[in-house]
Amino acid sequence: MGWQKKILRVDLTAGTCVAEPLNMDWANQYVGARGLATRYLMEGMDPAADALSPENNLIFANGPLGGTMASTSGRYVVVTKGPLTGAVACSNSGGKFGAELKFAGYDLLIVTGKSEEPVYLLIEDDDVSIKSAAHLWGKTVWKTEETLKAQHHSEDMKVASIGVAGEQGVYYACIVNDLHRAAGRSGVGAVMGSKGLKAIAVRGSRGIRVDDPKRFMQVVKEKNAKLWIDPSRKGLTKTGTLAMIDVMQSFGGLPTNNFKDVQFDGVGKINHKAVTTKDRNGHQNLITNKACFGCTIACGRIAHVDKDHFTVSNRKEYWHASGGLEYETAFAFGPVVGVDDVNALTFANYLMNEHGMDPISFGVTLAAAMELYEMGVLTLEQTDGIPLTFGNAEALTVMAEKTGKFEGFGQELALGSKRLCEKYGHPELAMVVKGQEFAGYDSRAMQGMGLGYATGNRGACHLRHDTFTQDFEDIGTTGKAEACKTSQDDVSAIDSVGICLFTASAWDLGDLADQLDAACEGEWTAERLRESGERTWNLERLFNMKAGLTMADDTLPPRMLNDPVKTGTAKGNVNELDVMLPEYYSLREWSESGVPTDAVLKRLDLGAFSL
Amino acid sequence: MFKSLHIDPDKCTGCLQCELACSLEHTGEFNPARSRIRIFEFEHGLRNVPYTCTQCDEAWCMQACPVSAIDIDTSTGAKDVAESVCVGCKACVSACPFGTINFNPDSGKVDKCDLCGGDPKCAEACPTDAIIYGDADWSGLDKMRRSAAMTQIGR
Secondary structure, three states, rough: OOOEEEEEEEEOOOEEEEEEEEOOHHHHHOOOHHHHHHHHHHOOOOOOOOOOOOOOOOOOOOOOOOOOOOOOOOOOEEEEEEOOOOOOEEEEOOOOOOHHHHHOOOOEEEEEEEOOOOOEEEEEEEEEEEEOOOOOOOOOOOHHHHHHHHHHHOOEEEEEEEOOHHHHOOEEEEEOOOOOEEEEOOOHHHHHHOEEEEEEEEOOOOOOOOOHHHHHHHHHHHHHOOOOOOOHHHHHHHHHHHHHHHHHHHHHOOEEOOOOOOOHHHHHOOOHHOOOOOOOOOOOEEEEEOOOOOOOOEEEEEEOOOOOOOOOOOOOOOOOOOEOOOHHHHHHHHHHHHHOOOHHHHHHHHHHHHHOOOOHHHHHHHHHHHHHOOOOOOOOOOOOOOOOOOHHHHHHHHHHHHHHHOOOOOHHHHHHHHHHHHHOOOOOOOEEOOOOOOOOOOOOOOOOHHHHHOOOEEEOOOOOOOOHHHHHHOOOOHHHHHHHHHHHHHHHHHHHOOOOOHHHOOHHHHHHHHHHHOOOOOOOOHHHHHHHHHHHHHHHHHHHHHHHOOOOOOOOOOHHHOOOOOOOOOOOOOOHHHHHHHHHHHHEEEEOOOOHHHHHHHHOOOOHHOO | OEEEEEEEEEHHOOOHHHHHHHHHHHHHEEHHHOOOOOEEEEEOOOOEEEEEEOOOOHHHHHHHOOOOOEEEEOOOHHHHOOOOOOOOOHHHOOOHHOOEEEEEEOOEEEEOOOOOOOHHHHHHHOOOEEEEEHHHHHHHHHHHHHHHHHHHOOO
8 A cells, every 4th residue: 555546637628627547557656746646747737838828737645654654754746847947847845735735535636737717626535626816815824724624614624826926927936835845846837827726725634545554663763763863854854955955055055146156245244043043133033843744854944033123014914934944945035146145035935825826036136137237238117126236135026026916027927937038138147057047056166057957847946856075075077077977866765755855964865765665565666766767767867858849958058058167166167067967868768869769768668768 | 561642742843644544543544624633723823733632641532432332451551432232312511521532424434543553643643752652651751841840041
């Protein structure tokens, strides 16, 4: 077991909701979550279809360990074609929503078609209905969740929804569940909006069985103990991911002012020490940590904005606690836009969650706009009178809100860096791969990261490979292609099991396989998981190629390839993608132009998808 | 020696491992909806409060039950529901001032914490010691100690 062995298909055009058995052949090949949903996506749509058309599928998926006592079992994924990238999108979220969907009885929820009128989906175990969202359309994520819980007299209900950003097709709109957990990247929220689907509200009471409960609990206790004593786990519990900002500052890979620099003078005002120290007003930003479903790490941050800060002093509705800064949000509202006001960063983070937008893409898009403003390409007239200068905290928070509400210059920022920079004649300023903005690691200081960005199936992303150790130990390119390829396959497997990547410091694929083996039928080994991960990676690649992407999309912006990094450990370096990419293709058994060969497709049982 | 569950909401991260362990113990499945301990989340997750039966000495549920389905487990002090006797009338649900005895639509009976016969799985599963199973007669001592510590501030 492990799987509920049932999926739910919702056709918004026809207005039907139908449950059907999970395809166990596919589950055995792709495990669950990311891999399995990609298989269903490949079956359900033409990859060449427009991401914002009714032809796109929007899939919410759990893994076989999801909802069990395996630590971090609350992860779910949203798989669809991303409007930001035109590539496969797979956004991962925590909180409690995913597990609740599984407790309602479903491994996957597949939404197809488009509703003419705004709707929300109500799932209470076997009772599934499509309901009018006329009263919710135009509301924020926070208001939507509050309204649905009140309307259904259920504080226990779990809700995933979009804000106005998703309704209006902001290219990096996300889907937010449990108020501040998000399937964040690639614009999955815009897909939901294009289907007229405002929210999904779930209550579940169908238990999840495992094959051998006694053995499963023995294994889980052993693995949880291993995770508990892991130093990285301890660090995540104490500081969240924010501690990374000091690491990247001293290493010299912290993207600053739209990636012009890699070190940021204001880092001491927004790091872990800053959020845990009382300021002059006696205000401390960070309050406590918070776990997602089933998670024994609890890296989530709960913070609050100083009531006297200019962003909220007249807005009492923001005086409550909510999700606080982690590394990527701190990078995206901090160094990359030059802002060092921790209250402004925290408020911008609130706005992202409230309106449903990806902080990384928003921050890097704003950074590009700031560079255009600095060059005089954008002027005050276009930016609603707000000077878009690097370091302007007001520009950050005002533009975050304008974009979330799709007003004024926010409608331009809604385009994302690539489309914005192309529109204003400077495509080279967009810090993107396949249209998706970089995360907070500079590709010139970290060669493996650059290769991972360039070959990422959902565009630039720091969560699709893991070459941190190699990059910190060696600023060169040696061994990076191998490390990138292997970790991409491993991460694909982890994302398919239904647990969190942050267990990876303590658990290898063998530790996951042990838990799967006790929970599910069949024999599960590390080798089987790794092969499944490689299969998923190649299937995503095939989806992208059928969507029209080519090796020309496996590249980095000219700034990364031509402009040497000015300071830090890797001073003077550019990213040597031309050295790594051929080696990477070869290791993948792909052709020189990046096309999976028939041999690798046959080995992975993907022959049917040959191009 | 009677033991009781000591719950410290300040230590709870809201991970729900306790709900999973409880439901597995009592239903053989992972199913938080059937857990007898529940975590309630307030203010965007700022506070996470574990809540379950406190095993009152003169239990309202026990006194309200018209068929005497609720009895004291003399080894633990837990008030146990005898499923074979319970008629699912829910008088106990109305009587309990804390809401910690509940109707289970799957069985047609009521469920409440039975301290797992003296080995509560919620406490075992809690990673942060927000739930511990200890001597009933020092259940308030930790809180007393914290209050006592605060009196030094004015010195």
